[in-house]
Amino acid sequence: MKRLVAAVLLGTTLALAGCGERSQQVSYSKGRYAGKPDTPAWAGDEFKHSRADWERAIKARNLRQNEYERTSGRGG
């Protein structure tokens, strides 16, 4: 008898679990970004969350676009 009750309870639970309905509404706040959060550029393996290192690397490449710096021997 106990087994029968347990089987019925288990069966009912499983059957009802299939009836669950999840809300498909996106949580929306008007005028604010509603998508997934993004990770900053310095968060990867390359810079290991060091924003200063990342900014230094970007600035170095930025200055390298100035060919006056590259050709005049002023550095860069």
Added chain:
Amino acid sequence: MARMKFICDAERCIECNACVTACKNEHEVPWGVNRRRVVTVNDGRPGEKSMSVACMHCSDAPCMAVCPVDCFYKTEDGVVLHDKDLCIGCGYCFYACPFGAPQFPQTGTFGMRGKMDKCTFCAGGPEENNSDAEFVRYGRNRLAEGKLPLCAEMCSTKALLGGDGDVLADILRERVVVRGKGAEVWGWGTAYGKPEKKTEEPKS
């Protein structure tokens, strides 16, 4: 803090379209979508000028203002990006953008529009940095590798510059002084006033 911008020096652009090709190749952009293109005015006449155009990552971006599902966001460095999972392909951003930057792949037999695609400043999108999911949807994330957009970095005449707006303004200013004309286009500081946030020098 950098404020990422592009500047195209029309005095130097030779309309080689290498920036367009590099962008398409780097991000494996699908057929029919051009994140960057070269516009020529007075084509074939004296005074012809060319300019490479893509998303300009506006300080006050109209695409962000008109998007009905708010799928746009701006990174701390001023790069305007969007979440393709949220985009409904309505095309409002295309009508709002003064540069024609938003592109829409044709996905169906009857010319149905897909999700919007645009220049990401080689900064990927809201997926894990340099993951397959990010590459498939948004292209390569060069900023996370400490590099600048490929279109600007490989420009042979250095007409197209990309990076921190203040640094670009300095480079352009030096050019203007050397060639002795064009003082009216002295960079972003003149055009847009002070930076949005206080610039912090990285500690050495």
